[in-house]
Amino acid sequence: MTAERILILGGVRSGKSRLAERLARGRGWPVTYLATATPGEDAEMRARIAVHRGRRPADWALIEEPLYLASALRAATGPECCVLVECLTLWLANLLWAGDERLLERELAELRALLPDLPGQVIFVGNETNQGIIPVDALARRYCDLAGELHQDIARHCQRALLCVAGLPLVLKGPPLAGMEGE
């Protein structure tokens, strides 16, 4: 049927991942979990990834892609398929850390070009990081600028956008969510 793109934003431990997983399961289509985190060397990151993994149904496909998100999305999406992208802002941070300005701009442009035509259900999860004090660090400010613009671009092409606070969704765009309270 029609495509259904959803943006779920939220601060640290706001319940955004759980909400994304619930919406993915609720659709009833086969799910591909597109992870932009890669375990790597960092113990804290490995622990966070392990928690997410433990919670996901065993029949979900997993793709790990820290940099080339547009290509991965092109390959993974399809009619009557669900792709859950977690998370947008980590992907952006990966691109910034890679330190290749042309790669960064090309990847952002490719994702933007792809957005309007993505088929099936695509759920984007992103960190809301821009409602605190403006960072002193120039790279962090750059990150905030790019993250804010990215979230606007994605929201524009989503049928639904939500902001999670304390595990509860505020509707930014689209119809109210039913049955999301008290779970």
Next chain:
Amino acid sequence: MTAERILILGGVRSGKSRLAERLARGRGWPVTYLATATPGEDAEMRARIAVHRGRRPADWALIEEPLYLASALRAATGPECCVLVECLTLWLANLLWAGDERLLERELAELRALLPDLPGQVIFVGNETNQGIIPVDALARRYCDLAGELHQDIARHCQRALLCVAGLPLVLKGPPLAGMEGE
């Protein structure tokens, strides 16, 4: 009657305390103010506490408990009583600063166990600190993780959850608030 648990989140100077005080007064029950701040040595904290004190009705009971929140709640709550807890996130910070991992985990577990059965009206005030840039400092990241999880746990057992911005409540959970604008 039935219990009424309310979570009020908000950033710095977002009007969350005033809203909590208004909801406590509105109920018409005797109120116990359960403060997790203690004046101590810090001049800024003493000044903040003095402002809150000056605003509260003289007939409210006061309990100061920086660490053992579950015990204090068990003692202070009751049918047709209101307890206003201010604030959750300072209590969490107190526990983290105490540096005793077993105390921290025991207190969090006790509060979680107590939540579903708290009688009367209980209003929890917490700082929303998790929508800014992820802190570089590991202890601050730990604090954010714990605060986010705590707010989710509390919200799950509340009939009402609100996020204050510019003195105005966004309803995260429960019925709309009447008569809260323009005060």
Next chain:
Amino acid sequence: MTAERILILGGVRSGKSRLAERLARGRGWPVTYLATATPGEDAEMRARIAVHRGRRPADWALIEEPLYLASALRAATGPECCVLVECLTLWLANLLWAGDERLLERELAELRALLPDLPGQVIFVGNETNQGIIPVDALARRYCDLAGELHQDIARHCQRALLCVAGLPLVLKGPPLAGMEGE
């Protein structure tokens, strides 16, 4: 007709400026853009200002006033005129950096006194900076306190208050916005 005061808050790159510009254009009155930023020496600030300038209609009047906001508002506002103030929190930061405590207090008091009687349409844009981790730096904490109180004061005298996230407005106060999605 009746005065219409609007507060638009939002984090970094949340779409708050675009929304403010859209609301100003939508009213159909002559618009004065009251900028609290001045280009000065800083390349990043100059670039941000240039982006905003390039987006604004050529027939909007421009006033640049980094410190004396109340006087500038008194001069610029009028019946069937629109004044767009961008932004409140930069004005506050300018006052704090000026380092003159009496100037700061006088300016805040003057703005507060002026608010209830401002004629025409006045749109205030402010940064939401208070939902991140509490800053370690004392000046940054002072800034957050003042910004939070200022936003509350302004919201109290506005008919409409909005929080922008990912380019989408959450209604804090006033009627829903029509036709703001998907633009």
